[in-house]
Amino acid sequence: MSPTSLRVVARITARKETVEQVRQILLGLVTPTRAEEGCVVYELLQNRADPTDFTFVEEWASDAMFEKHHTTAHIRSAFPKLEALIAAPPDIRTYSLIG
Numbered sequence: 001m002s003p004t005s006l007r008v009v010a011r012i013t014a015r016k017e018t019v020e021q022v023r024q025i026l027l028g029l030v031t032p033t034r035a036e037e038g039c040v041v042y043e044l045l046q047n048r049a050d051p052t053d054f055t056f057v058e059e060w061a062s063d064a065m066f067e068k069h070h071t072t073a074h075i076r077s078a079f080p081k082l083e084a085l086i087a088a089p090p091d092i093r094t095y096s097l098i099g
Helices: 016-034 063-069 073-083
Strands: 006-013 039-046 053-060 091-096
Touching: 006 063, 016 039, 016 053, 016 073, 053 063
Parallel strands: none
Antiparallel strands: 006 053, 006 091, 039 053
16 A cells, blocks of 8 residues: 555445445446556445445545546446435545555
């Protein structure tokens, strides 16, 4: 892991009645994203205590590669589907490794 890489934590909250639909859409992003240039880590987590809470933990080789990720067909097609199924807009936070 490079100290100059970009780290991302992206949280998505499904509505209670749409958990399985959201889960399937998010799972569909894992394989194509891991194949993207610049993707170092891309993990999808689901909260054990609150199944509506999904979190991606990501590492990208650069900011540019992360930005390119948002232009891919799989991301562009997933977000319109998610809009009607999630409780709030995605909370996407970016970080730099400092220690």
